[in-house]
Amino acid sequence: MNKNSEKFTLAGGAGLMEGLLDHPQQAPRGIALVAHPHPLYGGTMDNKVAQTLARTFVGLGYVAARINFRGVGASDGVHDHGQGETDDMALLLEHMRAQYPGLPVALSGFSFGTFVQSQLAQRMAAAGAPAERLVLVGSAAGKWAMADIPADSILIHGELDETIPLKDVFDWARPQDIPVIVIPGADHFFHRKLQHIKSWIGQLWQGDAAPAEQAL
Numbered sequence: 001m002n003k004n005s006e007k008f009t010l011a012g013g014a015g016l017m018e019g020l021l022d023h024p025q026q027a028p029r030g031i032a033l034v035a036h037p038h039p040l041y042g043g044t045m046d047n048k049v050a051q052t053l054a055r056t057f058v059g060l061g062y063v064a065a066r067i068n069f070r071g072v073g074a075s076d077g078v079h080d081h082g083q084g085e086t087d088d089m090a091l092l093l094e095h096m097r098a099q100y101p102g103l104p105v106a107l108s109g110f111s112f113g114t115f116v117q118s119q120l121a122q123r124m125a126a127a128g129a130p131a132e133r134l135v136l137v138g139s140a141a142g143k144w145a146m147a148d149i150p151a152d153s154i155l156i157h158g159e160l161d162e163t164i165p166l167k168d169v170f171d172w173a174r175p176q177d178i179p180v181i182v183i184p185g186a187d188h189f190f191h192r193k194l195q196h197i198k199s200w201i202g203q204l205w206q207g208d209a210a211p212a213e214q215a216l
Contacts, residue, residue: 005054010067010095012088015076019067019092020045022058030104030132031096032057032064033120035089035113037138039072039079049110049137049190049197056198060205062106065096082112082144086119093120104132111137111164111188115144122147135201138188142168148176154204155179156197158186 005020034057036050037043044050045066054064069085070077077084093105105124109117114136121131134153140146143164157169159182166182173180181200186193 010092012067012070012075012077012091013084014070014078014080014088016074017067017070017076017088017092018074019065020054022054022064024058024061024063026061028063028100028103029061030063030106031100032062032106032108033089033092033096033117034064034066035085035107035109035116036066036069036072037111037113039069039085039112043112044068044072047110048194050113052190052194052197053108053110053135053137053201056201057106057108059198060202063096063100065092067092082115082119085116086123089116089120090123093124106133106135107131108135109137111140112144114139115146118147118149121149125150133205137190137197138164139169139172140164141172146172149178151176151178153178154181154201156181156183156200158182158188158190158193159184160186161188163188 005022008019010017034050034053036045036047045068057064068075071079107117107121121134124130134149137156157166157180169180183193183196
């Protein structure tokens with residue numbers, strides 16, 4: 001949990017979901033949804049990469065929301081292989097849009113969370129309300145049926161990722177002509193490399209100049 005994270009609960013398709021909300025110091029310029037790695041392999045919303053994504057978006061002026069997927073922590077239900085998790089992330093999207101109407105929505109995720117967010121982005125586009133932009137770290141290409149993503153998506157991957165080989169990410173991104181940012185020496189969990197995630201997102205984010213980063 002980041003230092004100033006606010007806990008909340010939300011009704012999901014399998015019961016209550018527990019979540020965390022991180023606020024910028026000023027009025028938010030957008031909403032960022034963060035999806036955590038695979039629940040059956042220890043993934044939670046407190047994962048270090050998920051926390052880094054939330055902190056990064058708060059530094060960019062976004063209100064960042066995370067939930068524990070089904071069966072994780074205090075969230076009800078059991079793992080649903082991505083379908084139920086995407087449904088629950090869509091409910092979080094509705095909740096955040098109701099709380100902050102009219103704001104653009106960015107989607108971000110790590111590992112299994114990238115699969116969930118790629119599916120949600122596809123749903124949003126089909127509904128005529130696409131995401132502002134995607135940030136996918138350790139994309140689950142080759143392990144999950146990743147949906148095609150917008151051309152301006154930010155893909156970050158570790159050179160030495162032992163869980164999702166870099167080759168699989170290239171094979172998925174190549175037909176879409178989307179660049180992949182490769183962090184030299186980084187493993188799947190970006191041990192001692194988390195600062196590069198924050199740095200690259202900050203450099204590549206488009207729109208109004210971002211406010212000064214805040215400590216959480």
